Amino acid sequence: MNDKxxxxxxxxxxxxxxxVGYFQHAGYRVSExxxxxxxxxxxxxxxxxxxMLDINLPDEDGLMITRNLRSHSNIGIVLVTGRTDSIDKIIGLEMGADDYVTKPFELRELLVRVKNILWRISLTEQKSVIATEDEEDDDLFHFGQCSFDIPKRKLLKNNIPIKLTKAEYDIxxxxxxxxxxxxxxxRLLNLIEHRVDAPNDRTIDVLVRRLRHKIEDNPKEPQIFTTIHGEGYLFAADIT
Structure with a gap:
């Protein structure tokens, strides 16, 4: 039985x-x-x-709920929507959702997405183990106040785990x-187009902005993820 x-x-x-029935059958504890x-x-x-949050709720828009949840929690958020406008999906990412599906959806695909999100969350919850690790690794990079272990998908800032979505990790x-x-x-789109439905330039801008908020000391004046107008983005931090 899954403890999630x-x-x-x-x-x-x-x-x-x-x-509810499908995820209970898959072994999860489910509330509604x-x-x-x-x-x-x-x-x-x-x-x-x-x-698992429907965007169109009777008492408040799911996008606003997502923003409020993300402001104080690293809880996994999957938006379930009947809207087909890609801008709603982009806004959902910007508000902090981990993923989204459009009705009608394939339950097996949704299960895989949920498993991946829960797995990523479980990595950041191992704080005591992560914070005390001090090992040399060819795939452990340091920049600014951050350390980034690529194989283990661990990002820390000031020894505090930072949760990344799959698209944020890839970029x-x-x-x-x-x-x-x-x-x-x-080029950045090519790295995430298999992960995000109908990605476009706006998707990249959203994800870079989210990385700035998670990593930069002052996201409004970024020193690590700098914009090169008309060309793209440059990672300006010194890496060791």
Whole structure:
């Protein structure tokens, strides 16, 4: 039996029941809510590892809920939406969602995405182990106040684990592997297009902005991820 606890927030009773039943059958502990009010009650009374959140809720927009959750928590967030406009998906990423699926969705694919997110979260929760590790490794990079272990997918700033989504991790790897070299948006897109539905230049800008907020001391005046107008982005930090 999986010890991870998933919260399904969906106002459509049939869709909610389908999601709850499927993930319970997959071995997860599952709670449910049909609106934000019920969701908050569950979050206050249980440790939830991941929220599966419908964008169109009756009492508050799911995008705003995502932003509020992410402002104080590293909980996994998967947006479930019936909207087909790609801008909503980009905004969802910008607000802090880990992933999103569009209705109608394939349950098996959704399960794989949820497993990947929970696995990434579990890495950052091993704080005591991570913080005390002091080993030399050819794939351990230091820049600024950060250390980045690529094989272990561990990013620390001031010895505090920083959670990265898969797309953020992929782009950070590209930057670290190409220091002081301008990377175009097209090149960065090639690294994540198999991970993100309908990626575009805006997707890259969103992900770089999120990395700035997680890594830069002053995201408004970035010293590590610098913009080269008309060309792309440059990783300007010294790497050891």
């Amino acid at each position: 606890h998933i919260l399904v927030v969906e106002d459509e009773a049939i869709t909610r029941a389908k999601l 809510a049909e609106n934000k009010s019920q969701m908050m009650v569950v979050l206050e009374n249980h440790h939830i590892d991941l929220v 950070l790897v590209a930057f670290v592997a190409n220091p002081s070299r301008v990377l175009s948006r097209d």
